[in-house]
Amino acid sequence: MERKKILSNVKNRELVMKRRNQMIKGAISLFKEKGFHRTTTREIAKESGFSIGTLYEYIRTKEDVLFLVCDSIYEQVKQRLELVIAKEVPSVKMLKNVVRAYFELMDEMQEEVLVMYQEVKSLEKEAQEYVLKKEREMVDMLKQVIESCLPEHNISDMDTELIANNIFIQGQMWGFRRWILQKQFKLDEYIDRQLFYLMRVLLIEE
Amino acid sequence: MERKKILSNVKNRELVMKRRNQMIKGAISLFKEKGFHRTTTREIAKESGFSIGTLYEYIRTKEDVLFLVCDSIYEQVKQRLELVIAKEVPSVKMLKNVVRAYFELMDEMQEEVLVMYQEVKSLEKEAQEYVLKKEREMVDMLKQVIESCLPEHNISDMDTELIANNIFIQGQMWGFRRWILQKQFKLDEYIDRQLFYLMRVLLIEE
Amino acid sequence: MERKKILSNVKNRELVMKRRNQMIKGAISLFKEKGFHRTTTREIAKESGFSIGTLYEYIRTKEDVLFLVCDSIYEQVKQRLELVIAKEVPSVKMLKNVVRAYFELMDEMQEEVLVMYQEVKSLEKEAQEYVLKKEREMVDMLKQVIESCLPEHNISDMDTELIANNIFIQGQMWGFRRWILQKQFKLDEYIDRQLFYLMRVLLIEE
Amino acid sequence: MERKKILSNVKNRELVMKRRNQMIKGAISLFKEKGFHRTTTREIAKESGFSIGTLYEYIRTKEDVLFLVCDSIYEQVKQRLELVIAKEVPSVKMLKNVVRAYFELMDEMQEEVLVMYQEVKSLEKEAQEYVLKKEREMVDMLKQVIESCLPEHNISDMDTELIANNIFIQGQMWGFRRWILQKQFKLDEYIDRQLFYLMRVLLIEE
DNA sequence: AATGAATGAGCCTTCATTCAT
DNA sequence: TATGAATGAAGGCTCATTCAT
Numbered sequence: 107m108e109r110k111k112i113l114s115n116v117k118n119r120e121l122v123m124k125r126r127n128q129m130i131k132g133a134i135s136l137f138k139e140k141g142f143h144r145t146t147t148r149e150i151a152k153e154s155g156f157s158i159g160t161l162y163e164y165i166r167t168k169e170d171v172l173f174l175v176c177d178s179i180y181e182q183v184k185q186r187l188e189l190v191i192a193k194e195v196p197s198v199k200m201l202k203n204v205v206r207a208y209f210e211l212m213d214e215m216q217e218e219v220l221v222m223y224q225e226v227k228s229l230e231k232e233a234q235e236y237v238l239k240k241e242r243e244m245v246d247m248l249k250q251v252i253e254s255c256l257p258e259h260n261i262s263d264m265d266t267e268l269i270a271n272n273i274f275i276q277g278q279m280w281g282f283r284r285w286i287l288q289k290q291f292k293l294d295e296y297i298d299r300q301l302f303y304l305m306r307v308l309l310i311e312e
Numbered sequence: 313m314e315r316k317k318i319l320s321n322v323k324n325r326e327l328v329m330k331r332r333n334q335m336i337k338g339a340i341s342l343f344k345e346k347g348f349h350r351t352t353t354r355e356i357a358k359e360s361g362f363s364i365g366t367l368y369e370y371i372r373t374k375e376d377v378l379f380l381v382c383d384s385i386y387e388q389v390k391q392r393l394e395l396v397i398a399k400e401v402p403s404v405k406m407l408k409n410v411v412r413a414y415f416e417l418m419d420e421m422q423e424e425v426l427v428m429y430q431e432v433k434s435l436e437k438e439a440q441e442y443v444l445k446k447e448r449e450m451v452d453m454l455k456q457v458i459e460s461c462l463p464e465h466n467i468s469d470m471d472t473e474l475i476a477n478n479i480f481i482q483g484q485m486w487g488f489r490r491w492i493l494q495k496q497f498k499l500d501e502y503i504d505r506q507l508f509y510l511m512r513v514l515l516i517e518e
Numbered sequence: 519m520e521r522k523k524i525l526s527n528v529k530n531r532e533l534v535m536k537r538r539n540q541m542i543k544g545a546i547s548l549f550k551e552k553g554f555h556r557t558t559t560r561e562i563a564k565e566s567g568f569s570i571g572t573l574y575e576y577i578r579t580k581e582d583v584l585f586l587v588c589d590s591i592y593e594q595v596k597q598r599l600e601l602v603i604a605k606e607v608p609s610v611k612m613l614k615n616v617v618r619a620y621f622e623l624m625d626e627m628q629e630e631v632l633v634m635y636q637e638v639k640s641l642e643k644e645a646q647e648y649v650l651k652k653e654r655e656m657v658d659m660l661k662q663v664i665e666s667c668l669p670e671h672n673i674s675d676m677d678t679e680l681i682a683n684n685i686f687i688q689g690q691m692w693g694f695r696r697w698i699l700q701k702q703f704k705l706d707e708y709i710d711r712q713l714f715y716l717m718r719v720l721l722i723e724e
Numbered sequence: 725m726e727r728k729k730i731l732s733n734v735k736n737r738e739l740v741m742k743r744r745n746q747m748i749k750g751a752i753s754l755f756k757e758k759g760f761h762r763t764t765t766r767e768i769a770k771e772s773g774f775s776i777g778t779l780y781e782y783i784r785t786k787e788d789v790l791f792l793v794c795d796s797i798y799e800q801v802k803q804r805l806e807l808v809i810a811k812e813v814p815s816v817k818m819l820k821n822v823v824r825a826y827f828e829l830m831d832e833m834q835e836e837v838l839v840m841y842q843e844v845k846s847l848e849k850e851a852q853e854y855v856l857k858k859e860r861e862m863v864d865m866l867k868q869v870i871e872s873c874l875p876e877h878n879i880s881d882m883d884t885e886l887i888a889n890n891i892f893i894q895g896q897m898w899g900f901r902r903w904i905l906q907k908q909f910k911l912d913e914y915i916d917r918q919l920f921y922l923m924r925v926l927l928i929e930e
Numbered sequence: 931a932a933t934g935a936a937t938g939a940g941c942c943t944t945c946a947t948t949c950a951t
Numbered sequence: 952t953a954t955g956a957a958t959g960a961a962g963g964c965t966c967a968t969t970c971a972t
Contacts, residue, residue, distance in 0.1 A: 116957095
């Protein structure tokens, strides 16, 4: 997939990657705490360990930071999921493992995901679309896992889409509805029960 | 439930209500368009039909407007749902009608709900908690509907909680994941399929 | 002539005029001292006697101030010249009086004119054209004076244009070449000699 | 005349000259386009073909560039005029040729001259005076041409000064009042008519 | 009660200049 | 000599909030 390019004054590619990673790390920690709008570029620079001038050597606008953050979060999630998928052969067991891994990942990254959900809208059109495409990719990953793990099950494509979406947001829900859910469920319980009902939905007996 | 009080300089209660409704209406329309942070108090005042000075006679800070908006949205949703519930006697049919009504409501109010999801975090602690309580109330409504409609089904409380939450966010998902879902489903299809799988989850045959 | 409108948040027309005059006065004094680019908006606000916030209630950008200044200078010059013209009937004497008055005016306003010459280029296209039109008007005034004062002299239109332009810039030259001219001439001497040669150019004997 | 020294870290004289000429060429082209203040040192470096670090090996401040540019422009004009003067013996014809050559030169270099007029004021005192001296020299050249070409004409020194100044600015006027003049005159017409009236001023019959 | 002019803290961004390599 | 990454002071502008009328 074509990667949206954020322009930088600095030419050295490695340095750009290094500084941007510093930036992303600093920014995420600030966005978690106070959101995008309440975080100033100076704070981002400071938290990243360099001056405001340096910050602007690596981006063009504050929004670029948000985009970098969103992009990085999705990239991480995607890579982690791909890792799990690569480890097994398609089967019901694999399906359950992937969903479990996804839920665990959402638990680990709940703050990052929260940030994304609340701030994507602040991105300009083009960047927003890029991020949505990333999300689309992730739902597609789940869809393919379902299809490949249940080859004979004859679920319609639309239903697979629906179920994949449901799984996707059930994962996110764990993070951004934590005030409600995490009072009543431990992560494992949550995963177990969701998997239990997923099996029912897919007519899989155990 | 105790209502969080927003202070106003104006004493006439009716006038306060009238002006605040103007404000909420104006603000929602602006927040939908550009979000809370990008909307200025001047714009809210203008859209509401009065001056910036007057705006500040009825609230203390810009955040108060956001709170009023969030509160109003939940209140509307809750009232609408209660109306549907009041119309029928508990039964599987009622359960399906309530869920259907809730999904339709989320379709109607998708922009309002989107606003809320993205901006609640900007509220101060206390206001945030108030809004979360409202949400809690709504999940509880769904929970009670499930329980009263399926008295003999022996679903554990935690599972009911989980299922209610799932329904709750499946409704919201329709709105804030519209870019993905509304390309592939019509509202009715979406509702039908979700209800179909809900029946499976609840072991209800038709 | 259509006046280019500078937008203001403040509605009260009289107040806008009053504040803008304060602004123009303050700005001219600063521009004289350090030029447009080296003057900050904060300084303009302070010199004008109000806060930076108030400054921006009456203009949209710093450039607006420059435009206001340029516009005001031309307007003053034009009005002063019209006054002189209105006082007499066309004749060689009147021509000399107008030219003399113009030179004296340029002496009085030499700093303002200097500012204009050096900063007009900083204006955006549209504003620049507006200012150039003003200049055009002034050359036309001189042209008409020449024509009406010397009805039988049969100077071609192009030559009148040229001579009017020469007078125009000889006036400005007194101000912005002051380092050279004002070392060697007193204002009266300068005017006398320029008038002397103007008479030769126009073939008028005295 | 003593040349104002711009300090350089680099010792090799030839290299300094070479790099500075690159700089002047690059800077003039940028100043023409956007003025001194809107041009950044980075842009100057890039346009000159070297890095920002290198730029600062050959100058101390951005203003130095402006000075170098102004100095170079005057030097060019002066040299070109001297060339014309050297080619002929003093006579009315020579006077006309010099004036014509000067006007043609001003046409060729109108953008450079415009730059100078609008930016000299940004120079610091000392540099400004140096540039003004250059201008003084040029007026003196014109003065001497008039005197040597019209030995018996008995024009007072002050009048010669005045006339030389008038010629000087009529030349510049062609460039920086181009929006008005160049709509109505072709260069040749402009020169012809100015020369025609100059002859009248000097009482020379043809 | 309503108005809207005034305020100024604070934000994003730029850019001349330096300095380690 | 040449490079270009780093710096941070400073600038233009916004906007929530106040207060005199």
